[in-house]
Amino acid sequence: MHKQIPTGASRLARLRRATGLDFHVLVTLLSRSWNVIAGAATVIVLPLRLDSTQQGYYYTITSLLGLQILFELGLGQVIIQLVGHEVAHLDGADEAKFAGDPARLDRLSSLMRLLRRWYMVAALLFGLAAGVAGCVFLARRGDLPPAQWLGIWIIMVASTAVNLMYVPALAMLEGCGRIGQVARLRMMQSIIGYCGLWLGLILGAGLWSAVMVPLASAVSTSLWLRRAHVYDWLLQRVVEPTNRIAWRRDVLPFQARIAISAMSGYFLFYAFTPLIFANRGAVEAGRFGIAMTIFNALSAVGTSWVYAKTPTMAMHIARGERKELNEIFFAVFKRSMAFTVAAATGIVVCASLLSWTGVPQMARIASPGVLACLAFVCSCNCVVFSLAAYMRAHREEPMHGVSVTGAVATTLIAYFGSRGDILSMSAMYAALTAFVMLPWTILLFRRYQRRNH
Incomplete structure (x- = not known):
């Protein structure tokens, strides 16, 4: 008998099975990997086209835009879990239109209407509150006159508010299992935005180039949703009053807990750069801001496998398929x-080698010691984020205690640490993650494991 030689297609199929790269994981991974590449390219281009002060303003402004977390209140994650549990019992959930139990279709329809109203209000409040607060904060330091950043800040806040308004439509799609389609949209808008940013920097637009990323996202999402007519049929559906989603009964119990975690997330990942900006100036804020941007992007890429399977895990739980849940989770978690x-x-x-060889651009980024601390935090957070996704797929939020404790401790570390040595501050941040947040999360996870055996 002749031994069959694997074809290129069979090798590719074998590789996809080994890496777990189905369409949704692959596109999510490509989208987030692009953001890492784009961030790395931006790290290179920014110091060439902006001075140290402008660079500090760039990273401080992008950190301040993270305030949208305080207005979204974690509802995006709530939507994915709620929708996942509903569509688990429907047919064709990953298509443009699906069918099944009328009561569940009614609940989805009423949920979409409810979310559209909520996010329109949230976007308006964010635009007003963040716009004013950011102006006051940036004006206090006074390194640049308002004429050089005020218009930029207004456009970026307005664009971010528009993006916030579109969260429910995209989250509904993700909850229905269309993770890959949404990731593809986000990758395209990111490519357009970053190419616009780099082109603006090269042509001498300076800090104004920063508006391209959120602006491109807002415009492209608006055009895509209008062209796709995503789930318009759900909005047109006549809903039986008895089947309507009740905010207090169906959404608030889960959201109240996850909102605390979401708000805490801002202080966990975005508080450092503004506080360094306030206490040490724009130059030092820019150096640390670059480092945080790199590892936040890496963290997003690393958790792509788990994130892409979140709706699937929610569906397994809704159907009581515990064995399948654990199999899929541990497979993606290891990767x-x-x-x-x-x-x-x-x-x-790489950063250590470049610093050792005396590459001048390395003076614009945090020291190798600080990078090592943030790399350790990033690795620990991969565990924390993954285990949290598993637990939240049960439509529960056990992480609020971990998040609040971590947020308070991180803010204190950032506030007092930013007045002294940045390396010591980074080491304390790493210790907090390793000795408090990581073991606490693992302890909570084990309770869910015992439940699912």
Whole structure:
């Protein structure tokens, strides 16, 4: 008998099985990997076209835009879980239109109407509150006159508010299992935005180039949703009053807990750069801001495997398929961890070699010691984020205690640490993650594991 030689197609299929790269994981991974590449390219281009002060304003402004978390209140994650549990019992959930139990279709329809109203109000409040607060904060330092950043800030806040308004439509799609389609949209808008940013920097637009990323996202999402007519039929559906989603009964119990975690997330990941800006100036804020941007992007890429399977995990739970839930989670978790640890280590090694060889651009980024601390935090957070996704797929939020404790401790570390040595501040941040947040999360996760055996 002749031994069959694997064809290119069979090798590709074998590789996809080994890496777990189905359409949704692959596109999510490509989208987030692009953001890492774009962030790295921006790290290179920014110091060439902006001075140290302008660079500090760039990263401080992007950190301040993270305030949208305080207005969204984690509802995006709530939507994915709620929708996932509903469509688990419907047919064709990953298509443009699906069918099944009329009561569940009514609940989805009423949920979409409810969310559209909520997010329109949230977007308006964010635009007003963040716009004013940001102006006051940026004006206090006075390194640049308002004429050089005020218009930029207004456009970026307005664009972010528009993006916030579109969260429910995209989250509904993700909850229905269309993770890959949404990731593809986000990758395209990111490509357009970053190419616009780089072109603006090259042509001498300076800090004004920063508006391209959120502006491109807002415009492209608006055009895509209008052209696709996403789930318009759900909005046109006549809903039986007895089947309507009640906010207090169906949404608030889950959202109240996850909102605390979401608000805490701002202080966990975005508080450092503004506080360094306030206490140490724009130059030092820019150096640390670059480092945080790199590892936040890496963290997003590393958790792509887990994130892409979140709706699937919710559907398994809704159907009581515990064995399938655990199998799929541990498969994607191992891949996420392997990638994150390897990539974080590689970044630190490369940065250390470049610093050792005396590359002048390395003076515009945090020291190798600070990068090592942030790489360790990134690796620990891969575990925390992954285990949290598993627990939240049960339509529960056990992480609020971990998040609040971490947020308070991180803010204190950032506030007092930013007045002194940045490396010591980073080491305390790493210790907090390793000795408090990580073991606490693992303890909570084990309770869910015992439940699902």
